[in-house]
Amino acid sequence: TNMPPPAKPAPADASTADASTAAASASAPAIPPETLSAIKGLSPPDLWHHFASLSSIPRPSRRETAVLKYVKDFADSLGLRRTEDAAGNVCVFRPGSGGGEDAIPVVIQGHVDMVTEKNADVDHDFDVDPILLRRFEEEGHGGKVATWIGARGTTLGADNGIGVAAALTLLGRPADVDVDGGGRPLPPIEALFTVDEETGLNGAMGLDPEALGLTGRTMLNLDTEEWGDLYVGCAGGGDTRITLPLSRVEERERAKEEDADVLEVRVEGLMGGHSGINIHEGRANAVLLCASAVRSAMKAADDAAAAVAGGPGGADGTAAALVSFEGGDKHNAIPREARARLLVPKSARSAIEASVKASEEGFAAEYGTLEKGLKVSVAADDDASSPPPLDGPSARRLLSMLLSLPSGPLKFSHVIPDLVETSNNVASVSAAASGSSSASVLCSSRSSVGPALERVRDRIEAAASLAGASSVVRSEPYPGWNPDPNSEVLDVARRLLRDRLHGAEPGVKAIHAGLECGLLREKMDSGDGGGGGDGISFGP
Ligand SMILES: [Zn+2]
Structure with a gap:
């Protein structure tokens, strides 16, 4: 439940300008001062501001109204179209930009609920109290000291708060700004926020693609916890x-x-x-x-x-x-x-x-x-x-x-x-x-x-x-996700991640247990028998 901030400092480009957009949302929570000081200077600032906001909104499974309001108000503040289904899942649509206007839409998905556990000596009410962030240095892989964001005696909710924050960050990027400083166009994004994942994939189970108006067949699930690994299958x-x-x-x-x-x-x-x-x-x-x-x-x-x-x-x-x-x-x-x-x-x-x-x-x-x-x-x-x-x-x-x-x-x-x-x-x-x-x-x-x-x-x-x-x-079976060795998304993600890992080869893995991806792929099946198209799961 700890996750490292990005290693590189942010380039001084327009990405720093967006933190204020998140704060301007109608349902933006009061972020406790210790949480603000924990994320101070981290990059990209809009991502960390979203994460701090999400951490400040209580969001146990099945009690997601407030966090969904934050997502919806943020979409409204940007003038983006949004939809909702009966299970409570929300989808926000961002048109393509910077040359990606006519590209095929990409579904970016994460769950808004979090596991609520705390140390016995911590006084914390998960229905009311904000998660308090702290920043610390700790030895990580290979004995290298890294900077970490953790919580004060409770679960952090980086699963899947950081994925949700990443999706919101992309939604909030202005249309006329190059993403990542690399001049890359953005395809149309269908940002899918699911509910009640942690108690049994219930949001994904009840997801209604028609009510949500999902059209994308390429999915990036942002709920894999291991940095450097790409997940391409589940049972x-x-x-x-x-x-x-x-x-x-x-x-x-x-x-x-x-x-x-x-x-x-x-x-x-x-x-x-x-x-x-x-x-x-x-x-x-x-x-x-x-x-x-x-x-x-x-x-x-x-x-x-x-x-x-x-x-x-x-x-x-x-x-x-x-x-x-x-x-x-x-x-x-x-x-x-x-x-x-x-x-x-x-x-x-x-x-x-x-x-x-x-x-x-x-x-x-x-x-x-x-x-x-x-x-x-x-x-x-x-x-x-x-x-x-x-x-x-x-x-x-x-x-x-x-x-x-x-x-x-x-x-x-x-x-x-x-x-x-x-x-x-x-x-x-x-x-x-x-x-x-x-x-x-x-x-x-x-x-x-x-x-x-x-x-x-x-x-x-x-x-x-x-x-x-x-x-x-x-019993009625729930669907798996059979790894596809010829996945195009996997190919692209591998190449990009290799750069981030300074040339090291990303792990390509699958899990012998249920993931939201399996259910979502079946739900998004266009009926051609090819499952829900192409997809990968990774941690941002
Ligand atoms: Zn998760």
């Missing part, structure tokens, strides 16, 4: 919910319970993490480890019973019976914990314990260097209210299905090295919990390629169908 996603009917052992067939213990097998202490951002790291999934440990333990109990009795031990060929299975909670998190309860004949208890120990050792051999907190345990559960256990076939169907669901990275991109293109997270399971007679399993799949996302969901459905699922429901 779409969709959830799949499986319902698997389960049967319980009939009362009369139940093993004599005085001879049996209820044991709980637990997998815990895993790293978990984001099911998109962390999926390529090979972190363990607690639901899958637990299913594997339980399956092995039940088999070990069967083997032990067979050795004693010369035949299968349980009523239906299963010595240990599964009572319930639960793990994971959020759809976008890799499960950190899972647990299963088993009804186990006393004679098989030691076999179960030995098997769980062996599973833990096996998992440690595979994941131990990464998953340092990994723990697999089995202990008696003295909860007397255990419902009748599942019958053998139900337990086998459930465990087999869990173990055959696709999991983790499934394919890497051929365009961006090391980018996960398609993945699945077996996100949560709740089976026979609190007396229910079914299992509910949630998978969260992602892909930057739309058809590939549906193929993963086909695989999930296939495994569910083999296991006897009664329903498989796919």
